[in-house]
Structure formats: C-alpha cells, structure tokens
Amino acid sequence: LAKTTQPISMDSYEGQEVNITCSHNNIATNDYITWYQQFPSQGPRFIIQGYKTKVTNEVASLFIPADRKSSTLSLPRVSLSDTAVYYCLVGGPHNTDKLIFGTGTRLQVFP
Amino acid sequence: GAVVSQHPSWVICKSGTSVKIECRSLDFQATTMFWYRQFPKQSLMLMATSNEGSKATYEQGVEKDKFLINHASLTLSTLTVTSAHPEDSSFYICSVTGLAAGVQETQYFGPGTRLLVL
Numbered sequence: 001l002a003k004t005t006q007p008i009s010m011d012s013y014e015g016q017e018v019n020i021t022c023s024h025n026n027i028a029t030n031d032y033i034t035w036y037q038q039f040p041s042q043g044p045r046f047i048i049q050g051y052k053t054k055v056t057n058e059v060a061s062l063f064i065p066a067d068r069k070s071s072t073l074s075l076p077r078v079s080l081s082d083t084a085v086y087y088c089l090v091g092g093p094h095n096t097d098k099l100i101f102g103t104g105t106r107l108q109v110f111p
Numbered sequence: 112g113a114v115v116s117q118h119p120s121w122v123i124c125k126s127g128t129s130v131k132i133e134c135r136s137l138d139f140q141a142t143t144m145f146w147y148r149q150f151p152k153q154s155l156m157l158m159a160t161s162n163e164g165s166k167a168t169y170e171q172g173v174e175k176d177k178f179l180i181n182h183a184s185l186t187l188s189t190l191t192v193t194s195a196h197p198e199d200s201s202f203y204i205c206s207v208t209g210l211a212a213g214v215q216e217t218q219y220f221g222p223g224t225r226l227l228v229l
Contacts, residue, residue, distance in 0.1 A: 034217050043115070043204045043220030044155070087154070098145060099218060101155040 004088045009106040018075045020105050022088030025069045031090045033064060033071045034099070038085045047086075048073070075107075083109045113139035113219035115207050121225040124195055131191045132224045134205030141207035144188040145218060146180060149202040161188050195228045202226075 005023040012018045024033070032051050036044035048055055050062040050071070061074040075082060085104040091097045114137040124130050134144060142163050147155040159180050161167040167180035179191040192199055202225050206218040 032217075036220075041202065041223065041225065043117075043206070043223045046217055046219060049217055098157055098160055100157060101147075103154055 003100075004090060004102040006086075006088055006102060006105045008103060009108065011108050011110065012078055013110050014079055015077050018078050018082070018107060018109075020073045020075075020086055020088075020107070021070055022073070023070050024088070024090045027068050027090050028092075030092055032092070033062065033068075034089045034091065035060070035062065035073045036087045036089065038087065038104070044087060078107075078109050080109050080111060083107060113137075113141070113207055115139075115205065115219050115221040117203075117205060117221040117224050119224060120222065121227075123227045123229065125229055126196050127194055129191055129193045130195055130226060131189055132203055132205075132226075134188045134190070134207070134221050136186045136207045139207060139219070140185040141188070142185060143208045144182055145206045145208075146178075146188075146190050147204045147206070149204060149223075155204060158190075192226065195226070197228045200226055200228045 032049055034049040035047040037047050038044040048057055048060050048062045050064055052064050055062045063072045085106050087101050087104040089099045091099050116135045116137055118133045122130055144161045146158045148158050149155045157170050158173045158178060159167045159169045161180050161182040163182050163185050169175045177193055182188040202223050204220055204223040206220045208218050
C-alpha cells in the first residue's frame, strides 16, 4: 500500500480557496486517490476520488498530475464549517481493498 | 453514498466487562466491513477486515481473541471488545463497501462509537 505524506496543519480564512497537497511517490498503477474529511468525534466522510487529471464535484476538485506521484485537493471558498482533518489515501480499484490512513491535514478556518 | 449506523454511540463500562458494538448498513448490501480504532489526536488505525459469512482478517498487532468480529449478514457486523481494560478506551469506527459499489464508490464510514473503560 502506498504511503502518503501531507502537511500536518494548514490555516485559512473564510472565503479563501484552500489547496492541500498529498505526496504518494509509490502509488501503484491500479491505485486510486481518495480524500476524506473528518470532524471531531465523527466518522470520516468521503469527499472525492480520482485516478488521473482532474475530478470535480459539488464540494471539491482533485488535481492529479500525469506522474500521479502527488495530488491536490482544492476547496473553493472555505467556510468555518470546513474546519476539519482531511485525509488523502491511495488504494486499489476494488472497493474491498483496505485503506491505510496517514496523519491527515488539520485545516483551521478563521473568520 | 451508503448510510451507516453504529450502536451504541458511546459506552462506559467497568474494567473486565465485554462490550458489543454494532455496525449496520442501512441501505446497502455490505459484503465487506472494516473496523478502525482512533485514539485522541491520532489517525484511524485499521483493526480488521470482515467479509460476510467468513472469518475476519486482523491487522498485525490486533488480538483476534480480544476483538471478536462477527459479520453474519450483509447489513450487520459486530465488534465485541472482550474483557475491556482502560487502554481499550478509544473511538471505534466501522466502514462498509459492497455489491452496489463500483470503482467510483469507496468505503463509507459509520459515525463511530466512543468507548470509555473505567
């Protein structure tokens, strides 16, 4: 399973765009990249998943360069409620493949 | 995504007792469920992988006789912490994947169960 490296913490202000980059140098050909958000005392919530290039949904965008050794989660116009821990994970294409959580990035949004 | 529930949401017990935590997939046939443990200020640690109708696969360092997992149906998995001790106090979270999921689907997590052993 590929190991991921993320910044431990980030600060931002309301209304700003936040980009969190994750490094996964040993990503395998079949691995997908998935991001989760976790609030205190809650289970992680799925945000977005991608394999290459760019994926966008209603809450975030995921940018993956051609070499796939890193990925960037982009949160447009964050609000106070986006304060949470964000985890980047890489894993196989099968939904039964286990996921190994790294340290995550603690995002603090200020008013 | 799948709706996952856990019961109880929190539990306090005396040292030496056993505690059962339920994980239910409410709208999804969960052929595979995962159990995680999370200590304060730390990341989630995978404890075991549970496939419906078969024995769970435990991660290295997780005692299978202490953390009993039963996945008897496509909608229910249980984790029993036997003879709990204060060091077992943690936040236990389950996740589900299953038949309806394709490549774009992934693990969906329950809300977690907070266990405090006195």
